[in-house]
Every structure is written in structure tokens, then in C-alpha cells.
Amino acid sequence: MILYLNLNLRKDIEAMKTKKKAKNNFSRADFFRTLWQYCEGGDADLRAFPSKRTELVPSDKPEAVDKFCADNDADNLFFGVALRRGGRTKKHITEIPAVWCDVDYKDTPRKAFIEKSKHFPFKPSVMVFSGGGVHLYWILQEPVTQVEIGQVELINRKIASALGGDMNATDASRILRIPDTVNRKPERNNALCKVERIDNFAYFLDDFDDLAEPDTVKTVSDKDTDYDPAKKNRRAEQIMQCAFMAHCQADAATLPKIQWYAMISQLVREKGGVRLIHELSRPYPAYSAQETDSKILHALNDTGPLTCKRIRDLWDCGKDCGVKSPAALAHKKEADDNIREQIQKLNEKYAVVMLGGKCLVMQETVNPILGTPDVVFSALKDFKNFHANCFVRGPDNKKISLPGLWIQSEERRQYRDIVCEPNGTPDGCYNLWRGLAVEPVQGEWSAFKNHIFEVICDEDRDLFRWVLAWIADLFQNPGGERPGTAIVLRGGQGTGKGTFVEQIGKILGKHYLPVASQSQVTGRFNNHLKDTFLLFCDEALWGGDRSKAGVLKNLITEPIIMIEAKNKDAFPLKNRVRMIMASNEDWVVPAGIDERRFAVMDVSDRYKKNYPYIEKIKDEMKNGGREAMLYDLLNLDISDVNLREIPKTKALLEQKINSMNTVQKYWYDPLADGEGDTIWENWVKSDELYQNYLMFCDNIGQKKYRVLKPMFVKEMKKLCPKMTLSRPRAENQVRGYNFPSLEHCREMFEKFINMPLDWYEPEDKIL
CATH class of the missing domain: 3.40.50 (Rossmann fold)
Structure with a gap:
């Protein structure tokens, strides 16, 4: 019987209705008020992953739920649908307020779910978008207790079978996402978990009795259990790599029942796992499809796969694979593959290099102005700081810093040196040479x-x-x-x-x-x-x-x-x-x-x-x-x-002349002027020659490039090797320099500059 709540809801639910809330405008408080409205009271089981923080809070204290969510905002946040007292396991359940279904759009596409829901006879009381699918709740007018847990789980499986839901989410102690929190799975892109709809429907548990039996029971008959290796799921393949699982397959005919159940518990939640379980179980002489189905259902309702610690008590493989159970090998492989993929993505852009004795990170980029390939170098600290917000999940589901993981990875790209070598790349070096931009082709230019x-x-x-x-x-x-x-x-x-x-x-x-x-x-x-x-x-x-x-x-x-x-x-x-x-x-x-x-x-x-x-x-x-x-x-x-x-x-030649030092320019100037300048007297006083040079430097604006007299004389002798020092009596023994002819001086200057010059003759100057 379906009971409409417009007559029986509590005042707060009636008030919520009168608000005429628009779609997607329901709060977390509205959700919990609706879910637990018929419960007498108990503790809400709140959990945060991957930090593994947990808390039991009174169900009538929504502010306690809000505080837990705020304190653990960086995690994925869940709650137990059933209320508890004194603990968090199934035996601590006191009231179950609803039956439910978890639909993941990855396994059941949204269009397929919508089509299935059209034929489902019961409208959900609450619909929550989980970030990758929907969580559906059918509120029970009379919450059930420990005695009816088995019936609740059976109904959950029936609903999951009808709507394409997750069979692993049918357990009475199941936890689901808290609304108004973020789904932080990498593939969900931080999608917000939010309440999509709250309707005024409530049900009794026996309203669902006539639903079809779940596929898990229907489809594991003997004719359907032929295992097709071509359909083997990658996760199941990884689980079967376990030495214990290989033992279960090799020794299936004599496998003790407790080991048989341990094998079932590892595969039961995997896609294609039921078929594989039957295939592995069939060599047992007393194999029964019905008994196998019963064990499968028992394993589904159990707390999870048997741990490696427990399995070693049954059969010691002598190994330590670093996982809690063989089933975790699948997750470990997925995590390892994801880590390897992320490292390869960094390798496409970055590499570790030794440069000038320093260990640096090289980034291959494109020059934003020229549009050409380029590389830039960063210190390890700067690289880590830039990628400080990048994480991956490890096999234990803990967050690992991606830059640190890449730096330590054996698969990182690295080079011992940088070269720019068109003739081939030395071993272990990064080559900056990219080749020519065009290929040679005969043609016209x-x-x-x-x-x-x-x-x-x-x-x-x-x-x-x-x-x-x-x-x-x-x-x-x-x-x-x-x-x-x-x-x-x-x-x-x-x-x-x-x-x-x-x-x-x-x-x-x-x-x-x-x-x-x-x-x-x-x-x-x-x-x-x-x-x-x-x-x-x-x-x-x-x-x-x-x-x-x-x-x-x-x-x-x-x-x-x-x-x-x-x-x-x-x-x-x-x-x-x-x-x-x-x-x-x-x-x-x-x-x-x-x-x-x-x-x-x-x-x-x-x-x-x-x-x-x-x-x-x-x-x-x-x-x-x-x-x-x-x-x-x-x-x-x-x-x-x-x-x-x-x-x-x-x-x-003109560049040489412009580049000459002050002494050379000083000497070139009279050579260019030619005959008639006072410098070409047979003899010039030493002091007068040097003072003339100083004035020349001032006149051409190169005062700061003047040289001392000894350097001046030394440079002049380079320019005019036949310049000689003398003390003529006619000049009262004053020191001075004798110069050769203009033609000879020009000839020596051309030899000095190693180029012929076009000298101006005196008549040219007059003209």
C-alpha cells in the first residue's frame, strides 16, 4: 500500500512543501529531515575518505552533520542510511528509514536508467545526484529494525536489478554520499552531490514484495554459468594473478570449502565475477549451481573480501603483495596504471636535466611571441610549488603528491646534459637541434x-x-x-x-x-x-x-x-x-x-x-x-x-677608420689632409706633438680615451716606424721627432691597416 504524506507528514515537512522549492534547491537539512522523519532516534554514521575519519552524531542534530562536512571538506563524505547505536557495523543498526538504490551512469547510462524507471511502479521519495549517477530513496512509513534487515537487503537487490543499480550498494550497512558535498573521485571532476528532488511519498516494506527477483539470483542457473574468457574483465584478470587465486583454480577439484568461499569473496563484486566463480567452481565433484549462488549471495552481504591475513591462515602463499586482499590487486593495478599514465603525461612536457652542475626541471614549451618550440628551466622547488595542487591516488587510495612522485619515479624522463648538435645526439643528452624548416627540392629562386x-x-x-x-x-x-x-x-x-x-x-x-x-x-x-x-x-x-x-x-x-x-x-x-x-x-x-x-x-x-x-x-x-x-x-x-x-x-675600410683608437685617428687625420699642414715640418717638438694630440681628442669628443705620453709615443712608432727622436742645436737641444715624407707615411699607414686608401692630393683639396 502506498501512503501519501500530505496528511501525515510532520509539520516541518509540511512547511518544506509550502515553500514550493524549485528543482535543485533542496538543502542537506531538508534531505535528512525527510529521510529520518519516521525514526525514533539514533546516531548517524558519518565517514570521510581517504582520511578515514568517522563520527557518530545524533540524527536530530543537523548542525553536527554540517560541522563534520566542514571539517572534512577535502574528503569524499558518506553517511550510513541506517541509524546506529554504540557502533558502526551492521549489528549496531537500530532503524532503517528507507530502501534505496545506487545507480552509476558509468555502468547504467542515464538514458538506460530513465527508460528503466518509466516501467518501475514506485516513485522514489528522494532523488540525489551523486556526481556520477543517482541515489534513490523510498521512505518507509514504518522504519524497520534488525529483525527485517534480510528483507530490506533483498528488496534493495530487487530494485537494483530493475533499475540497473549497484548490487554492492544493497547491504543494510551501506554508506552513501552526503548531499551538498563534492565527489572528489578524479574522473568526477569535483562534481557536487546535490538533492535533485523530494516528493511526498512514503511506503510500507511489504509494498515491494511483488518486485521481480534480482538478476543475481535469476541468472546464475547452470545453463548461464559458462564462462567466456573473451569477456574477462581486466580487474578480474588482476585478481587471478594472486598466488592464492591461482591455487584455487588449479586445485578446484579438492579445494576446501573455506578456501572456496575466500575465492568467491574476491570476485563476487567484480563485473563478470559471478560467471567466473561458477567456472572456477565447476571442477569440484559435488559442484552445485544452487549452492554456489547461495555462497555468492552470502558473500555479497558480507562485509567484504577475506583479507590476506585471514587467507594465510588457510593457505600460505609465501608472498607479500602489499595489498589487504587479492581483490585489492585490481585496484592496485588501476592505481599503478593511473600513476604511470600521469607520469607519462608529465614526461610529455617535462624532463629532469643536469645543467651546469645543477639538477633542474626542463619544460618543453612554445615561445608565445615567435610561435617556435622552446625549453625553459626551473629549480626542483619551483616545479613542485607550481604542481603542489596535483595529486594521484595510490593503491591504498591515499593522495600522493604528483610532482614528488614524478621526481622519484624510475620512469621519469631525464638527461645528463643539454646539447645543440645537428650531427647526432650523444647518449643521455637532450638535443636542442630541430632541423631545418623546409626540405630541399629543385626549383626556381x-x-x-x-x-x-x-x-x-x-x-x-x-x-x-x-x-x-x-x-x-x-x-x-x-x-x-x-x-x-x-x-x-x-x-x-x-x-x-x-x-x-x-x-x-x-x-x-x-x-x-x-x-x-x-x-x-x-x-x-x-x-x-x-x-x-x-x-x-x-x-x-x-x-x-x-x-x-x-x-x-x-x-x-x-x-x-x-x-x-x-x-x-x-x-x-x-x-x-x-x-x-x-x-x-x-x-x-x-x-x-x-x-x-x-x-x-x-x-x-x-x-x-x-x-x-x-x-x-x-x-x-x-x-x-x-x-x-x-x-x-x-x-x-x-x-x-x-x-x-x-x-x-x-x-x-670605413668601419676600420671609425673603430681606430685616438692615436690612430690623430695620425690618420693629417695623412688625409696631406701637404700644407704644420705637422709635415721636418721636425716637431715632442711636447708640441703630444699637446696637439690632446687637443685633437678634445675636439672629437673622446677626451676619456686619451693616453699618456709614453703610450702615445709607442703607438706613433707603430704607425710610423721611421719616426726618430733628435735634439737639433738650432732648437736649443729641445727634444723632437723627425718624420719621413708624406708619401712614405701614407704607405706605412696602408701597410698598417692592411688595405689601400684613396688619398686626397693637395690640388684635390684646393679644388
Whole structure:
């Protein structure tokens, strides 16, 4: 008989009804008030997992339930449907307020459950969304006691069979989720357990007598117990790995009943377990399907599988697998697999590396600006702090810190060193080399080739040959010895300097880096250079900063580079950097007198700001030109080109002159002026010569670079070896210097600078 509660509910239930609550607007207090409204009183069994904290609180104290939930908010929280006194086991049950069903959408999809519920004759009094399914309660007008526990469990199984519920949740001592708490199973994504509906229905226990018997009893007849190995569940497979379970299978014909029951208790709650139990039991001479079904039902109602400690008293396997029971092997395997999966996910992104004597975590990432692959390094502490909120469940269901687990795992990805090596990766090292961005294919790139010849090399065929060889060497020999020279392009804006370098860079892909700041080239922090093969310094002016000249030159020639990121120790790498510089300034690089690094060339302005011309080049290169250029340059014979010997261009000479020290500039100035200057008297007083030098330094704004007189004289003798000291009587024995002829001095200066100069003659100056 169904009893409608609109006449019999207590006042608080009636008040709840008059509120006309909307769906999903029922509170935890509403839920417990409805569930236990007909009970005389008892203790609610509250439990928290995985912390295993428990508490018995009076059922009429909802605030005690709220406090327990607040104190254990980080756990999964459950309550016993039945009220207890004096303990938490089945024998302590005093009243059972309802029958229930736990439906997991993973086992019974929501659509299937809805279809089944349409044909179920009893509407639930309460429906709770569990985070992954539903908990259904049918309130009993007359709560049942210990005497009727068996009947309650049978009805629970009948309901579970009809609605696709969990048979493991039919036990009278079952605990279910507390509403308004979070389902913290990893696969549930912190879903909120909440009351979906409270309806005004109450039932008597015998209303459910006519429900069909549960499938657990119906389907374990002899004809249905043929075990299909193809349907073997992975969890059951893991359980059968246990030595005791293997013994039960091998010795099934003579297995003692207590061991037989121990075997049943391990498999009964697993999917396909009933069929497997019958298959394992059939070799016993006195096998009976009915007796086996009875043991299965008994095991379902038992507190759980027999423990390893108990099994050892029956049959000692001589092993310790680190689990409480053979059934736990399945969970252990799942936990181990999950841990391994999480470690592999971290391995996809992170690795432990030794770098400069430090143990660091390397992260593979993508540069947000350039869109190219990159790696960054973090201290172990920083890595752990970033992932401090990441946990996995261990075999004992305890939370384990994922970063710490990964650091200690034998399966973590790790490297003993970092290299950037196109010629192959040394064992145990992480290679920063990613290869070229395009594949070589025969084709056409004449527009770009003509651009190099006409604009970059200003139709100088020898220079054109040298530049092509320089680029070809970069592609042919990226991991070999570098030539130790850099290309320097001097010319106005819009002449095509950037277009030239950009197309080379697109072939290199990730290993090309354009910069526009001197600090990015000569600064202390140079992590961006660790895997750079072509560095394009676009207007990254040297600016005459002598303190940076050595850094710039070392970057071009030194085989090793010390890489230093901010807040990280420096570490050495093979220096792969080749450099192209571009500027519209007169003085671009610190070219020394015997300069051997900078191949300086003046770019032609014949196509300056000719945008259709530039677009034609870009279109050609985008449509197969880069592949064709790579193909041709990879096959270009450059054996007859000495890339270590830079072309002696007029632009290089001007860089040398601009880079001279103050004494050299002082001497060059009168040489350029020629005859008629007072300096070309046969004899000049020593003090007068030096004072003249000091005034010259002041006039050109380089006072701080003046040298003392002894150094001045020493430098002058290098520039003019035939300069001699004398004390003529006509000058009252005053010390002075004799100089050779202007022509001879110019000749010695050209020899010193290792380049011919275009001197102005006196008549040219007058004209």
C-alpha cells in the first residue's frame, strides 16, 4: 500500500512543501529531515575518505552533520542510511528509514536508467545526484529494525536489478554520499552531490514484495554459468594473478570449502565475477549451481573480501603483495596504471636535466611571441610549488603528491646534459637541434638570387660568390666549425636588407632569431642564443661601446658560449651562432685594424622602397623558392672559397677608420689632409706633438680615451716606424721627432691597416 504524506507528514515537512522549492534547491537539512522523519532516534554514521575519519552524531542534530562536512571538506563524505547505536557495523543498526538504490551512469547510462524507471511502479521519495549517477530513496512509513534487515537487503537487490543499480550498494550497512558535498573521485571532476528532488511519498516494506527477483539470483542457473574468457574483465584478470587465486583454480577439484568461499569473496563484486566463480567452481565433484549462488549471495552481504591475513591462515602463499586482499590487486593495478599514465603525461612536457652542475626541471614549451618550440628551466622547488595542487591516488587510495612522485619515479624522463648538435645526439643528452624548416627540392629562386647579386652585393661578382658560399656553409655544415665571420649590411631603410635575411631565416625555422637591441646580443642574459644558428641584428647598434666589443667578437669566433638565463647559473654549450648585422648608420661594428670577422658591404638602394619588387621576391620564396634555394646551396661547391678571409670592401675600410683608437685617428687625420699642414715640418717638438694630440681628442669628443705620453709615443712608432727622436742645436737641444715624407707615411699607414686608401692630393683639396 502506498501512503501519501500530505496528511501525515510532520509539520516541518509540511512547511518544506509550502515553500514550493524549485528543482535543485533542496538543502542537506531538508534531505535528512525527510529521510529520518519516521525514526525514533539514533546516531548517524558519518565517514570521510581517504582520511578515514568517522563520527557518530545524533540524527536530530543537523548542525553536527554540517560541522563534520566542514571539517572534512577535502574528503569524499558518506553517511550510513541506517541509524546506529554504540557502533558502526551492521549489528549496531537500530532503524532503517528507507530502501534505496545506487545507480552509476558509468555502468547504467542515464538514458538506460530513465527508460528503466518509466516501467518501475514506485516513485522514489528522494532523488540525489551523486556526481556520477543517482541515489534513490523510498521512505518507509514504518522504519524497520534488525529483525527485517534480510528483507530490506533483498528488496534493495530487487530494485537494483530493475533499475540497473549497484548490487554492492544493497547491504543494510551501506554508506552513501552526503548531499551538498563534492565527489572528489578524479574522473568526477569535483562534481557536487546535490538533492535533485523530494516528493511526498512514503511506503510500507511489504509494498515491494511483488518486485521481480534480482538478476543475481535469476541468472546464475547452470545453463548461464559458462564462462567466456573473451569477456574477462581486466580487474578480474588482476585478481587471478594472486598466488592464492591461482591455487584455487588449479586445485578446484579438492579445494576446501573455506578456501572456496575466500575465492568467491574476491570476485563476487567484480563485473563478470559471478560467471567466473561458477567456472572456477565447476571442477569440484559435488559442484552445485544452487549452492554456489547461495555462497555468492552470502558473500555479497558480507562485509567484504577475506583479507590476506585471514587467507594465510588457510593457505600460505609465501608472498607479500602489499595489498589487504587479492581483490585489492585490481585496484592496485588501476592505481599503478593511473600513476604511470600521469607520469607519462608529465614526461610529455617535462624532463629532469643536469645543467651546469645543477639538477633542474626542463619544460618543453612554445615561445608565445615567435610561435617556435622552446625549453625553459626551473629549480626542483619551483616545479613542485607550481604542481603542489596535483595529486594521484595510490593503491591504498591515499593522495600522493604528483610532482614528488614524478621526481622519484624510475620512469621519469631525464638527461645528463643539454646539447645543440645537428650531427647526432650523444647518449643521455637532450638535443636542442630541430632541423631545418623546409626540405630541399629543385626549383626556381632567380628573383631572390638576383636580389642578393644586385642589391646585397651591389653587382660585385666576387662578393656575390663569397656571400652565397657563406650561406651555403650554414646549410651544409650547421654542426661543424663556423667560419668565424659575420655579414654586415650597411644601407638605408627599405633597400631589402631585411628581406634578404628573412628568407634565410625561414629555411632555418626555429634556429633563426631576429633581435633589435644591443643588449640581446652582448648582454649578460643570453638564454635565447642557446639554439640559435643565425642571429639577425637589425639596427642592434654597437654604438662605439668598447666594453661590448669583445663580447660581440667572441660571439662570432669562440667555439664555446656560456648560456645564462635570469636567476639561473650559466652553463656551457657549443657556440652555433652565425651573425648577420644590418644598419643604416655609418659606424656599425668595431672593426679592428687587422679585422678578420666583419664582412662589411654597402647595400645598393636601386630598389629602395620598391614594394612590388619586394613582394615579387617574397611570393617566389613562399611558393617553392626556399626549397629550391636550399637544394642549390646544399649542392654548391664552396671548396674554393675561403670564408675565413673577409672581402676587403670600401665599407670595411670605413668601419676600420671609425673603430681606430685616438692615436690612430690623430695620425690618420693629417695623412688625409696631406701637404700644407704644420705637422709635415721636418721636425716637431715632442711636447708640441703630444699637446696637439690632446687637443685633437678634445675636439672629437673622446677626451676619456686619451693616453699618456709614453703610450702615445709607442703607438706613433707603430704607425710610423721611421719616426726618430733628435735634439737639433738650432732648437736649443729641445727634444723632437723627425718624420719621413708624406708619401712614405701614407704607405706605412696602408701597410698598417692592411688595405689601400684613396688619398686626397693637395690640388684635390684646393679644388
